[in-house]
Amino acid sequence: MKITMNEAMWDRVVRIILGIALLYLGFGGVVSGWLGTALGIIGFVPLLTGLVGYCPLYSLLRISTKQG
Amino acid sequence: METFVNQTTNQPMIVYIWATWCLPCRTMSPAIARTAEKFSGQVELRKINADEHIEEINALKIMGVPTVILYQHGKETYRRTGALSESELESLFAQAASSQGKPISEPTQTDRALRLGAALALLAIGITVPQAWFLALIAGVVGFSAVYDRCPIYKAVTSFIKDKLRPAVK
Numbered sequence: 001m002k003i004t005m006n007e008a009m010w011d012r013v014v015r016i017i018l019g020i021a022l023l024y025l026g027f028g029g030v031v032s033g034w035l036g037t038a039l040g041i042i043g044f045v046p047l048l049t050g051l052v053g054y055c056p057l058y059s060l061l062r063i064s065t066k067q068g
Numbered sequence: 069m070e071t072f073v074n075q076t077t078n079q080p081m082i083v084y085i086w087a088t089w090c091l092p093c094r095t096m097s098p099a100i101a102r103t104a105e106k107f108s109g110q111v112e113l114r115k116i117n118a119d120e121h122i123e124e125i126n127a128l129k130i131m132g133v134p135t136v137i138l139y140q141h142g143k144e145t146y147r148r149t150g151a152l153s154e155s156e157l158e159s160l161f162a163q164a165a166s167s168q169g170k171p172i173s174e175p176t177q178t179d180r181a182l183r184l185g186a187a188l189a190l191l192a193i194g195i196t197v198p199q200a201w202f203l204a205l206i207a208g209v210v211g212f213s214a215v216y217d218r219c220p221i222y223k224a225v226t227s228f229i230k231d232k233l234r235p236a237v238k
Contacts, residue, residue, distance in 0.1 A: 013182070019186075020193070024200075028197045029199060047186065051182065051183055051213070053179070
C-alpha cells in the first residue's frame with residue numbers, strides 16, 4: 001500500500017518536536033504518575049505521523065498541509 | 069532542457085552522468101552498459117558526459133559523478149551520486165522494470181535529516197533518563213529508517229527474501 005504524504009515540512013517538524021517533547025515529559029520523569037505515562041504514549045502519535053509524513057486524521061478529513 | 073520521458077513507450081529511464089576523468093566511472097560504465105543490455109526493452113538508459121553537456125548538468129543540479137537518476141513517467145524517483153556495484157545496478161534496473169510506474173520508495177534527503185534528528189533526540193533522552201531506556205532502542209529503529217536503503221545487510225536480506233517469494237521464471 002502506497003502512503004501518500006499529506007503533511008507539509010513545517011507540519012512534520014512541529015509534530016516531531018511535539019512528539020519528542022511529550023515523550024520527554026512523560027517518560028523522562030518530568031510528569032509523574034498516570035498522566036506522565038499517558039503523555040508519553042500520546043507523544044508517539046505526533047512523532048510517528050511526523051516521521052512518516054502521513055496523518056490518518058487528515059486523510060479522513062480530506063485535508064492536507066502539503067502543497068501540490 | 070529536455071524532459072526525460074520516453075515518448076514512445078513511457079518506460080522507465082535511467083540517466084547516467086559520467087566523465088572521462090572520473091575513476092569510479094571507468095568501473096561503473098561497463099557495468100551499467102551490461103545491466104542496461106540485460107534490461108533492454110524494459111528500462112531505457114541515457115548516458116550523459118558531464119564535460120560535454122554542462123548546461124544539462126547544471127539544470128539537473130548534478131553534484132558529482134558518477135550520478136544515476138531514475139525517471140518514471142517523466143518524474144525523478146531516485147537519485148544516487150557515487151559508484152554503484154553491478155549488483156546494485158541490477159537491483160535498481162530490476163526495481164525500475166518491475167515497479168510498473170510506481171516510484172521506488174527511498175527517503176529523501178529531508179526525510180533522512182528529520183529521522184536522524186529525531187533519532188538523536190530520542191537517543192539523548194534514552195541515555196540520560198534511566199527509566200526511558202527503551203527510547204534509545206526506538207532511536208535505533210528511527211535512525212535505521214533514515215539509512216536502511218544504504219545498508220548492505222538490509223539489501224542482501226531483502227534481496228534474498230524477494231528471490232524466495234518471486235515465482236520461478238519459466
